[in-house]
Amino acid sequence: MTTLRSGLLLHSNNFLPESSSSDRLTHKLNLSQAKFQFRPSTARNLGFKQALVSNQRNPKSHLVPVAQDARDCSVQSLESVDECLSLLNLLNKNSNCSYDIKQIHGQFVKMGSIKSNSLIGNKLAISYLKGRGSLNDARRLFDEIPDRTVPAYAALIGSYSRSERWEELFSVLGLMVHDGLLPDKYLVPTILKACSAVQLLSSGKMVHGYVIRKQLLTDVFVGNALIDLYANCDDLRSSKYVFDTMRERDVVSWTALVSAYMDGGLLDDATNVFQSMQSNGVKPDLISWNALVAGFARNEETDLALLSLEEMQEKGLKPRVSSWNGIISGCVQNGYFEDALDVFGMMLSFPEDPNVVTVVNILPVCAGLKDLNLGKVVHGYALKSNFCKNVHVEGSLINMYSKCGRNDYAEKIFATIQNKNVAVWNEMIAGYVNEGKMESALRLLRLMQNYDLKPDRITFNTMLSGHARNGEKNEACKLLSEMSVVGLKPNIFSFNVLISGFQQSGLSQEALKLFRVMQSPLSKCSNIEVPDESIQPSPVTTTSAIAACADLSLLRQGKEIHGRVLRNGFEPNIFVSSALIEMYAKCHDIVSATKLFLKTEDRNTVTWNSLIAGNLNNQQPEEALKIFCAMLDEGLKPSLVTFMILLPACVYMGTLNFGRELHGYIVKSHLDEPTSILSSALTDMYAKCGCMEDNKLVSSP
Template sequence: MEGIRKFHARLTVMGLHRNPYLMSKVLSFYALSPPNLIDARLVFGQIPGPTTFLWNAMIRGLAQSDSPMEAVAFHYAMREHGSKQDNMTFPFVLKACARISAIGDGKRIHSDILKLGFLSDVFVSNALIHLYAVCGDLGCARLLFDEMPLRDVVSWNSLICGYSQCSLLREALSLFEAMQEEGIKADKVTMVKIVSACTHLREWDLADAMVRYIEENGVEVDIYLGNTLIDYYGRRGFVKSAEMVFNQMMGRNIVTLNAMITTYAKAGNLVSARRIFDEMPERDLISWSSIISGYSQGNCFSEALTLFRQMQKAKVKPDEIVVVSVLSACAHLGALDLGKWIHNYIRRNNIKADVYVGNSLIDMYAKCGCITEAFRVFGEMKERDILSWNSIILGLANNGFVEKALEVFSDMLRGNFRPSDVTFLGVLIACAHRGLLDEGLNYFNSMREVYNVEPKMKHYGCVVDLLCRSGELDKAYKFITEMPITPDPIIWRTVLGACKVHGNVGLSEIANKKLNELDPSNSGNYVLLFNTYAGADRWSDAIKVRVSMGENDVRKSPGCSLIEVSNFVDESMAN
């Protein structure tokens, strides 16, 4: 650039700075260097009769700058000046129109192109297709494309990008197939859109074929295609393949690092995810969201909350994805105060309170025992899905609001929501809490008969709990023996606990035998049997149970307490 400035100075001293031909090189350099656009305008304004080349240079420079609208204005000025427009004029101004979605201006320029006969030029037609595609007018884009006498890879890419941008992913894949039939070799731009389309459509076999296409055809894997491949491998859980792409990339950006954090976090490798996060020179919202979600989904709830506090210190405003992850952590830790603070934060900062945020708030309040607030959130939701209904029914049931839980279930059915297995879990828990034996059995029987929902282990466990709470231990045992699936330790432990309450020593011994087979190291089994014998004054048998614990080296699990102090959750273990 220093050489150009010296050349410009020499022309000025010689009085030749108004000569359009001598100044063309100077103006071109200034125009295509954004910091020097002001100089380009000054030079252009000093030339009394700018040539088509100079007009094109200014339009091109402005189209690539932060002022693309000025490129359009320069084009109109060029027309008014009467300067000849050529095939190099239109691609630049159409690019400017595309950047600002000025489809009206684009259509007027399209009319000029038709009048001047430049539509047959592949570069001009490509620019038009790109404009229409970017502005969402795929009808005009496809019509232009179909009428082109000659197409190159840019023509195909422009239309494929347009379909992808409008989420018409299958149409983009069909276009790629047609592209191959015409023998056009795809490039890195094509493959970014096609691999991404396969990923979002979960067309894994086709995605694998596209990866092979990239390898077999030597398609350059630049930073954009590399990021796309990492995202694809990450969604599939192919961590090693993602690492291979990551390590081979010559350049990386924040998108690359975020993609790897997400890949590691999804695979449960939080150590590697955190290493990349900690080494990032800069972080954006996606960086924080990815790592916080990873810790929350990996059941590392305290760490997720710690990261959220660091995010606040970094002055990064959370979005609904971060909010959902943090609320989930609060729900599991019982951090009600922090959960309430986040709820208020959502209100104060106008964070989009979509159905996912609403469901997370319901779950958080319900698990923290604040069912009134959970029900208020549920009532204020403008949109609900099956998870919304399930969360509030489960919350009401677990907090002892039996009648309300069953009432909400009836409202759900009237609202034409089809209950799921989780819905019935909440309903059966409600019935068990209140000892509604007949109602509970009717709901259980309706699962398969009326709603075609296959009961799972938890549903069978609820029925056993319901029968045991009602004192129907013999019926509970009969129900267990007739179950189509093998009962788990929780079911037998429920029976053992009921035997202690009702003094059924014989059934307690059967349940204990099953528990010794399924979960022999659980101290709770021995404690329940000991208490059952003790309650029946069979102290010799009770002592044998205590001795058996020692012989089998079974130890009682220490108690654990979680205390929330100033939005920090402290965990302490009993000695």
């Protein structure tokens, strides 16, 4: 499918694009019949995950109809506590009442009823938490109540859960237990959801123990929440155990297990569970099908995802916008931006109108492809659809404009956002970091703190990556220490960005020191305090450490890390193995590099480039050319890096004819990378070979 490449211009008096409808998007995309054969494009590192949402309703949350004429009384005329309580009961039962809760609150304050009558305080807090007042106002009132009830605690914990304010949620839960109150079966699923969201497996297991002691596992909502908790914490065995021990299972239980297997990459198991659900007489609903479809897409099986959409229709269930969003999100998560755009086009031709989630998924596609024009059209659609007040859309717009090189637009959007959450601040900080404007990023971080917003690990890790890439060791050290001061422990991503950034900025020695001390509790490296508990390196960390050994020609240290790679089972990782090949080659052990290359399965262009460069660095240009030919024989397409390695070799060997062949291949292959770099390399090769006539054939775009 042809991707959108419109030439939409901004208004001269406004940075925002023209409004655009789904019809315009449809017109801009070349829509054809759905094609279910996909060849994934090159993956990029992009994290994105879509959560499964249950459509079941907690039976305790049903509202009771109330008399319409009760709305007509005046708040000012309420003189007795009984009258105020009656109005509060009306408010809590009927969401259509239009009274200002603060007026009623003020009346109670005049009567002095809140501190003397806990029932009033609890009911008033519940009214605030049902959307009639701010969450912060509700918390202040809640703290004044002398004897709080389980329903009041449940309402506050539920509000924090909906707002994803997990730290405050656990704080309130602690207060509840301190008051001698215990959660019931209606509150336990919310607590488990919080444990799942922040992956607090140990806390989740404690709640599970409480569930067993109180015999709450018979409740299907509790069981479903436990399945989701263990699945989100990568404990599939426990998810399956909970599922098997549940006395009653509903469609949500089966769907949660399907999602758990999909998240674990166990597609066959997920498919078997989906089929077993039907053979056990449970009919999959829309969410069940979406879990299957999105799971295939997340696991790079776009063909199977689209085929499942067809099967879904054959079973009499029409795919909805959430079904298409699942596939688009999976493609984006894997960096298959062109495929995501194709599926988006199929969705429009289905037809299905995009919603907020679609826009949030498509904007990263525009950012990944650096397609500013498409981003403007999607922005225009979001404006016309009134999506631009959604904080997730606003954050995605900031990210898109920043990555498309228009940080000025990103700044203007950021300035217009009224209720900025931490994620929005993080997007703007990342925009400055990616531009190398660390002073602006730091100013924004301090401004964020002045607004009483607590930066999270993403905030600090983004800043750490910028300082490390710029070689700003001291600034990185101070920021890492500040994380501990504000109660945030550096995690594996913190050390990944530091070690990788130091290595790329030429501070390879510092990178290796940090790699060593992150695994040693209470160690110090250049004033960097590591956590009390050791952090084990990931494949990403290990790849950067190996690259640092290669930079410094430290063969012995490189071999030690290779030993750890073998013990941790990282060798199949193509980036780790490619880094090891390059390390051995740069340390002049081309024999070990070749042996490791031959052992490596699923070799990619990076792996071949490592061995080609290694042979050239070891004065074996003829062998390097043989390896290049073998690479072509295996059907692999050379990258820009491949040619940048080979063209200087033609000068060294005096093989002008081979250089001409490479030139012809470059012209025919239509490389996606900027060809100005190759043009300079070709010009240099022809000049050094003394062939100025061929040099005239080289042209920059």
